[in-house]
Amino acid sequence: MSKLIxxxxxxxxxxxxxxxxxxxxxxxxxxxxxxxxxxDDFNIAIGRTExxxxxxxxxxxxxxxxxxxxxxxxxxxxxxxLDAKDTAGMNTIQINHAGIARTFQxxxxxxxxxxxxxxxxxxxxxMSCSLSESILRLPRYWKQEKEAKERALELLSIxxxxxxAKYEAGALPYGAQRRLEIVRALGTNPKxxxxxxxxxxxxxxxxAGLMENIRKIRDxxxxxxxxxxxxxxxxxxxxxxxxxxxxxxxxxKGTPEEIQANPAVIEAxxxxxxxx
Amino acid sequence: xxxxxxxxNGLQLGSxxxxxxxxxxxxxxxxxxLNFAHGxxxxxxxxxxxxxxxxxxxxxxxxxxxxxxxxxxxVVIDKVAYAPLRSSPRISLLxxxxxxxxxxxxxxxxxxxxxxxxxxxxxxxxxxxxNIGGVHIGTTAIATIVVSILSMVVLTFLVQKTKRGKxxxxxxEDMGTAQLMGINVNSTxxxxxxxxxxxxxxxxxxxxxxxxxxxxxxGSMLGLKAFVAAVLGGIGSIPGAMVGGFAIGMxxxxxxxxxxxxxxxxxxxxxLIVVLLFRPTGLMGRPMTEKV
Amino acid sequence: xxxxxxxxxxxxYLVNGVLIVLLFLLGQFMISAGILSSYFxxxxxxxxxxxxxxxxxxxxxxxxxxLPLGHAGFMAVGxxxxxxxxxxxxxxxxxxxxxxxxxxxxxxxxxxxxxxIPALRLKGDYLAIITLGFGEIIRVILLNIDTVLGxxxxxxxxxxxxxxxxxxxxxVYICVVITCLFIHTxxxxxxxxxxLAIRENEIAAExxxxxxxxxxxxxxxxxxxxxGVAGALFASYLGLLVPGDFGFMKSIEILVxxxxxxxGSMLGSVLAAAxxxxxxxxxxxxxxxxxxxxxxxxSVLLIVVMIFKPSGLLGTYDFSLTRIIxxxxxxxxxxxxxxxxxxxxx
Numbered sequence: 001m002s003k004l005i006x007x008x009x010x011x012x013x014x015x016x017x018x019x020x021x022x023x024x025x026x027x028x029x030x031x032x033x034x035x036x037x038x039x040d041d042f043n044i045a046i047g048r049t050e051x052x053x054x055x056x057x058x059x060x061x062x063x064x065x066x067x068x069x070x071x072x073x074x075x076x077x078x079x080x081x082l083d084a085k086d087t088a089g090m091n092t093i094q095i096n097h098a099g100i101a102r103t104f105q106x107x108x109x110x111x112x113x114x115x116x117x118x119x120x121x122x123x124x125x126x127m128s129c130s131l132s133e134s135i136l137r138l139p140r141y142w143k144q145e146k147e148a149k150e151r152a153l154e155l156l157s158i159x160x161x162x163x164x165a166k167y168e169a170g171a172l173p174y175g176a177q178r179r180l181e182i183v184r185a186l187g188t189n190p191k192x193x194x195x196x197x198x199x200x201x202x203x204x205x206x207x208a209g210l211m212e213n214i215r216k217i218r219d220x221x222x223x224x225x226x227x228x229x230x231x232x233x234x235x236x237x238x239x240x241x242x243x244x245x246x247x248x249x250x251x252x253k254g255t256p257e258e259i260q261a262n263p264a265v266i267e268a269x270x271x272x273x274x275x276x
Numbered sequence: 277x278x279x280x281x282x283x284x285n286g287l288q289l290g291s292x293x294x295x296x297x298x299x300x301x302x303x304x305x306x307x308x309x310l311n312f313a314h315g316x317x318x319x320x321x322x323x324x325x326x327x328x329x330x331x332x333x334x335x336x337x338x339x340x341x342x343x344x345x346x347x348x349x350x351v352v353i354d355k356v357a358y359a360p361l362r363s364s365p366r367i368s369l370l371x372x373x374x375x376x377x378x379x380x381x382x383x384x385x386x387x388x389x390x391x392x393x394x395x396x397x398x399x400x401x402x403x404x405x406x407n408i409g410g411v412h413i414g415t416t417a418i419a420t421i422v423v424s425i426l427s428m429v430v431l432t433f434l435v436q437k438t439k440r441g442k443x444x445x446x447x448x449e450d451m452g453t454a455q456l457m458g459i460n461v462n463s464t465x466x467x468x469x470x471x472x473x474x475x476x477x478x479x480x481x482x483x484x485x486x487x488x489x490x491x492x493x494x495g496s497m498l499g500l501k502a503f504v505a506a507v508l509g510g511i512g513s514i515p516g517a518m519v520g521g522f523a524i525g526m527x528x529x530x531x532x533x534x535x536x537x538x539x540x541x542x543x544x545x546x547x548l549i550v551v552l553l554f555r556p557t558g559l560m561g562r563p564m565t566e567k568v
Numbered sequence: 569x570x571x572x573x574x575x576x577x578x579x580x581y582l583v584n585g586v587l588i589v590l591l592f593l594l595g596q597f598m599i600s601a602g603i604l605s606s607y608f609x610x611x612x613x614x615x616x617x618x619x620x621x622x623x624x625x626x627x628x629x630x631x632x633x634x635l636p637l638g639h640a641g642f643m644a645v646g647x648x649x650x651x652x653x654x655x656x657x658x659x660x661x662x663x664x665x666x667x668x669x670x671x672x673x674x675x676x677x678x679x680x681x682x683x684x685i686p687a688l689r690l691k692g693d694y695l696a697i698i699t700l701g702f703g704e705i706i707r708v709i710l711l712n713i714d715t716v717l718g719x720x721x722x723x724x725x726x727x728x729x730x731x732x733x734x735x736x737x738x739x740v741y742i743c744v745v746i747t748c749l750f751i752h753t754x755x756x757x758x759x760x761x762x763x764l765a766i767r768e769n770e771i772a773a774e775x776x777x778x779x780x781x782x783x784x785x786x787x788x789x790x791x792x793x794x795x796g797v798a799g800a801l802f803a804s805y806l807g808l809l810v811p812g813d814f815g816f817m818k819s820i821e822i823l824v825x826x827x828x829x830x831x832g833s834m835l836g837s838v839l840a841a842a843x844x845x846x847x848x849x850x851x852x853x854x855x856x857x858x859x860x861x862x863x864x865x866x867s868v869l870l871i872v873v874m875i876f877k878p879s880g881l882l883g884t885y886d887f888s889l890t891r892i893i894x895x896x897x898x899x900x901x902x903x904x905x906x907x908x909x910x911x912x913x914x
Contacts (some may be wrong), residue, residue, distance in 0.1 A: 070775060096777035104775075110768035113761075120758070121765045125777045127758045131786070134757030135750055141757065142577075148758075188777050310693050360875045366692060367635055368878040370828050374820055375870035495814070500700075507697055512847055538715075542708035545701035546626035553686050 017047025022086050023098075023192050023224045024069070029078035030248075031068055038064050039248040042078070046192065046241075051218055052226040053239030055259075057268065061248040062228045064104055066194050070094050070102050083191060097125065101190035103181040105197050105228070111170030113182055115161065118169050119152035122187025126151075155183045159213060174201045179210075186217065193217070195227040199234050207231055211238050236260065244268070280411050282533050283526075288417040288486065290525020291424030294500030297509065298431065299350075299472030305448040305512035306468045308366060312373040313353055315499015316380035316474050321346040321480030322490040323388060326395050334401040343477035345554035350473025351466055359462075377496070384492035392491035395484040409557040420482045427478055428518055434471070435514060444468055448512065497541070501528075504548045510561025519559060523547075573897050580890045592741055599737055616740030617802045617844045620747050622825040622841035623834055624794030627751055629823070630832035631760070632787040633767030634688070635696040638703025638796055639822050644710060644814035645679050646672035646796025647803035648722060651731040654804060657860065665734040669743065669800045676796020677789050679706075682790035688781070703819055710811040728803075729812035735805035743801060747794050748834060754790070761789045824870055830880030839882070 003239050022045040027040040039061045046052050054062050067073045069080060071092050080087045090098065101122075110118050127144045134141050156162045159179040164172065169180060178198055185193055192262040198214070199207045211234055218225055228234050235242065244252040244259060246268040252259055259265055296318060303311045326340035329335055354405045357376050361369045401419050405412045435441035443464045446454040455461050483498060484490060501524055509520025524544055551559065575583070595612070598604045604612065625639045650668040657664045687698045711793045722728055754760050761784045765773035774780055803809050825844050829836025844866070851859040873880065 072771065072775075092771075092774040093777055093779055094689050096775060101773055104772065108769045108772035108775075110772065112768060113764060117761055118762070121761050121773070121778065122776050124762055124765075129752065129758065131757075131759050135753045137753060145757075184776065257905055265892055303628050308693075310696070357871055357875070362879070364874075364878050367633075367831075368874045369695065370696065371823070372874040374823070375867045375874065379864060379867035379871065382861075382867060386860060386864060393699065455692065500704075500816075503697075504701070507694070538712045539708060540901075542705045542712075545704050548701050549686070549698055549705075552690060552694060556690055556694065 009041075017050055020048050022046055022081075023048050023050075023083055025081040025084075025228075026069070027079045027081070029065070029066065029068055029075055029117050031073055031076045037248055039068065039245075040077075042068075042245075042248075042250060043208075044099065044243055044250070044253075046224050046226055047248040048224055049218060049222055050241060051214065051239050052224070053235045053242040053256075054226060054245060055230075055235055056227045056245035060245040062245055063196055064248075065245070066196055066228065067176075069095075070100055071195065077157060096188055096190075099189075100194060101185035101188045101192075102194035103178070103185055103196055103198060105200070107174075107177050107181060109169040109177055109180060109184075111168070113169060114165065114217060115156065115167055115169050115172070116149065116152055118180060118184050119155055119187050120148055122184035122228065123148045123151060124165035124188075125191060126187075152187065155186055156180075158186075159183060170231065175206045178202070179213075182217075186221065190223060192224045195225065195229075197228055197230065199229055199231045207234055210234070214238055281413065282529055284411075284417050284421075286526035286529035287522065288410070288525070290522035291421050292479050292483050292498075292521075293502045293505045293525050294518045294521025295424050295427060295482070296498065297410075297506035297521045298428070298476045298514060299479075300477045300503050300506040301509070301511050301514060301517040302444075304506070305514075306444065306465055307358070307362070307369075309358065309369050309373060310503070310511075311472075312370075312499070313376040313380060314350075314472070314476060315495035315502065316377050316384075317346050317349050317353075317476045317495070318480040318483065318498060319348055319384060319490070319492060319495035320380065321477040322395065322484045322494065323384065325400075325481055325484065326490050328394065329396050329399050335396075339400060339481050342481060343474055346477030346480065347470045347475045350469045350476070352500045354466060354469040359465075360376055371422060377499075381492050381496065388492065390492060392489045392494075395488040395490050397485040397488040400481065401485050416485050420486060423478065423482060427475060431471070431475065432514065433567050436465045440464070440467055501541075501544055504544055507558055508548055508551050510555075510558030512562070513558070513560045516558060516560035573894060583667075583890055583893070588745055592738070595737055596740065609904050611849050612737060613735055613740050613801075613805050613844060615842045616744050617798050617805065618822070618825065618841040618845045619744050619773060619838050620794055620798035620801070622820045622829070622837040623751060624749055624791045624798065626826045626829075626831065626834060626837040627787055627794075628791040629826050630762050630769060630830075630837070631755060632784060632791075634784075634788070635692070636687075636699040636824075637696050637816065637819050637823070638683070638699035638701075638706070639705040639791075640814040640816070640818035641699075641703035642676045642679060642792040642795035643799035643802065643818070644706055644809075644811065645792075646676040646799030647809050648710060648728060648799075648816070649675040649796070650800030651728045651803040651809050653815050654732050654734070655728075655730060660732065662734070662890070664732075665739065665804065668804070669739075670906055672800035672803075673793040673796040677793035677798065679796075680789040680792025681785060684785045688788060690782040690804070694696075700816060700819075703814075703816060707811050707815055722811070723809075725811070727808050731803050731809065732806045733804055733807045735801050740801055743797055747797065751790070751794075752834065758910050759783070759786070765888075765902055792890070824866060827870065828873055830882035830885065833880065833882045833885055835885070836880055836882035894905055 024044070024046045026042055030040040031038050042065060054065060056062055064073065068075050071087070071090055082095070082100065085098070086100065087095060089235055110121060112146045127148055129140045129144050153162045153165060156165060159181065161176065161179060164176065169177065172180065178201070182195065183196065195214070199210055202210060214225060214227070215238055216221070227239070239256060242254065242256055242259045243250050244265050252262045252265045254262065296314065299314050300311060303309055303314070321342045325338050325343040328338040328341050333341065353376055357372050358369065360370055397416070401416050405414050406418065435444060443454070443459045444467065446457065446459055447461055447464045451461055502521065505520035505524040506517045507520070508523060509516030509518070523546070527547055528540050528544060531537070531540045536543070555561075599609055612625055621639065621643060625636070628634055628636050650672040653668045653671055654664060657667070683699065683702045687695050687702070711725055714720060714722055755763070762773070762778045763786070765776065765778055766780050766783060770780055817869050825840040826837050828844070829838070829840030848859060848862050851862055
């Protein structure tokens with residue numbers, strides 16, 4: 001497999017990102033599960049501060065794409081370039097260190113730990129005190145614990161969740177759990193944030209608030225965000241570029257307007273599901 | 277010729293392990309539980325056979341009674357100790373199983389005493405040897421191998437061809453879906469425990485005829501090794517349990533044959549560890565993946 | 569929102585430090601004043617050894633969320649290391665004892681790494697089986713190594729005899745305190761949180777950039793290290809080690825302590841270890857028949873607790889004297905329902 005060979009991609013980067021290299025580029029990405037091709041020839045480029053959407057009918061392979069990008073599954077084919085660096089051979093942990101953080105469709109919080117502890121685990125790698133410093137409780141331990149706690153509360157305040165810090169994460173309402181996952185992911189200081197159905201189970205007013213917050217996160221952290229979502233109001237409302245996946249293949253790419261007008265998309269997705 | 281008789285020994289021991297391993301494997305396949313108490317069911321079977329024969333019951337009837345006692349015990353254990361924990365974390369279920377195993381061993385120790393007692397094997401199988409081409413083969417060995425293979429054939433037929441067997445396979449594939457398809461999950465689980473325990477009962481008699489004594493802790497090492505056999509073959513897989521059982525039996529006999537009988541237990545576990553490291557779900561097990 | 573009263577850190581340390589010293593003095597006083605007979609002193613030493621064993625297993629079971637079934641194997645490694653060292657080291661007395669304890673911990677810890685690296689690649693049940701296997705292998709090796717190598721190291725089935733008896737109340741007490749403090753402070757740091765994250769959700773921990781392999785091995789090794797320390801104390805307490813002492817059953821006995829106390833609760837492990845060590849002696853003094861049924865009662869207890877309270881008697885509750893004082897002060901003065909409710913739910 002040839003790597004790092006410049007090739008023309010027909011991805012539309014948003015105007016403000018167009019003269020910078022994309023934060024993420026996937027080329028001919030694909031995976032087979034025991035002879036079954038789940039994702040094939042997946043090509044995408046995401047701008048430095050773009051909000052991108054990945055949509056498609058159920059079972060189209062959207063979450064599989066996220067799992068490939070974060071190396072939960074190892075791709076059978078293709079290349080993933082993160083910030084122009086090849087991620088071949090990296091595992092999930094190294095991908096996170098390299099700058100991708102994610103949330104999960106089926107929420108994966110540390111349920112029996114407090115909200116604060118959840119975010120502190122997100123901040124794990126931004127702290128550096130060694131085991132012996134921690135056990136002997138040397139000054140650096142106190143300093144870092146204090147700073148991390150302040151940082152965690154600051155991150156929680158994006159969603160006005162700082163008052164919930166001492167509650168158990170598993171006891172939070174569904175929507176708050178989804179928001180906490182985003183906060184925890186932000187704690188790892190990502191360059192690209194992957195959100196897997198962030199609005200699932202939220203009511204319309206919560207969803208509207210979430211849209212506002214996703215934009216706010218992009219603007220204040222200057223990061224790229226890619227999201228999988230079935231709520232077409234959200235996708236069409238905040239995404240600048242959208243890719244449509246069907247049977248593991250991209251069938252359309254473009255701006256929200258182009259996607260809405262694309263006959264292939266309407267046939268594969270919008271027409272069937274009568275959404276948007 | 278020596279080699280041939282060692283192979284026969286290996287097959288004899290292996291077929292017992294395979295029978296016991298099947299019980300572990302079937303229960304694991306259906307409720308994902310390592311039934312630590314399985315080995316102790318064997319012990320109870322041994323005692324029942326011994327005591328009923330001592331009480332003057334006809335040996336064949338005693339064997340039937342022992343197998344029935346094992347079946348009853350297996351089903352009761354499931355109903356009382358495991359069923360309330362169906363939706364609990366796996367670790368709780370595992371610890372409960374360890375608790376049941378402990379309970380049976382210590383109860384037996386309190387009721388029947390800690391010392392080993394002789395088992396009247398000659399009442400069940402007449403201890404003659406057959407001379408086949410200059411090789412002396414015990415009738416016990418032949419009976420053990422034949423009975424085991426017959427039991428496995430019956431089990432395979434049961435699982436593959438009958439409605440019950442189909443239900444068992446469906447439940448082990450996906451309990452929720454099986455329930456939606458109208459399969460009575462609870463009775464299927466009970467049936468699995470019953471079949472597994474019946475095999476343990478048969479294994480128990482064969483084991484006691486081979487090593488003619490019973491003791492409260494006889495089930496724990498036998499159980500552990502059969503369990504190693506089940507894991508080795510790929511727990512949850514019926515052919516795997518058979519392959520694993522014969523492999524462990526053979527390995528053990530070979531280690532003894534080269535004069536390292538003190539090391540057999542160590543070697544058995546070492547084989548297990550090596551296999552698990554290279555094939556984390558055993559020789560014939562299906563890979564486990566977590567849906568993300 | 570009004571500020572909750574919190575005891576400042578130095579005062580917390582002072583309170584806990586005073587408490588630890590007081591308990592020690594109480595024990596010493598009762599021994600030297602003859603209130604505790606030598607019989608009770610022996611029980612007390614055993615309690616200490618089992619507390620270390622249970623608290624260290626709790627690290628792997630309660631905090632890391634794995635189920636190792638070979639903890640007694642690590643105790644055996646530590647015990648034999650200390651025993652052989654004490655018998656052969658030219659210098660006798662306290663320095664040798666301290667060295668033996670540390671050495672026992674280190675050797676057990678090395679075994680922990682060696683066993684942990686392959687074992688921790690497996691999950692759940694398979695990890696339980698493979699550690700069980702390792703425990704049994706250690707036992708078989710201790711039993712037979714002498715005849716193979718022609719040495720007189722382990723004493724084979726007869727046991728390792730004539731180990732100098734140095735284990736005393738102060739030694740056990742200090743080891744218990746160090747073990748508990750080490751594990752407590754570790755769990756309250758980013759390292760401890762990483763270990764808890766693996767227990768809660770391994771995939772999420774990885775996606776947060778937590779090096780799961782590293783932290784699993786770390787927790788497993790720390791667990792083995794302190795099991796080794798417990799083994800060393802045990803060896804020098806008995807003066808005689810037999811491989812059979814460290815079989816599968818011993819591992820289960822320690823597991824029972826951890827589970828009954830509540831997986832993830834250090835106080836639970838300490839209390840359960842103490843109670844389950846004392847109860848057999850107490851039963852024996854009441855009636856032999858009851859004592860004979862001790863293991864039966866244990867197993868029934870284990871099953872009943874799992875069915876009715878799977879999280880153990882104390883759940884994950886952990887005791888903190890200063891937090892109780894804070895609670896009392898806050899209840900008396902300041903009302904801040906939200907914060908306190910959060911505190912209690914943890």
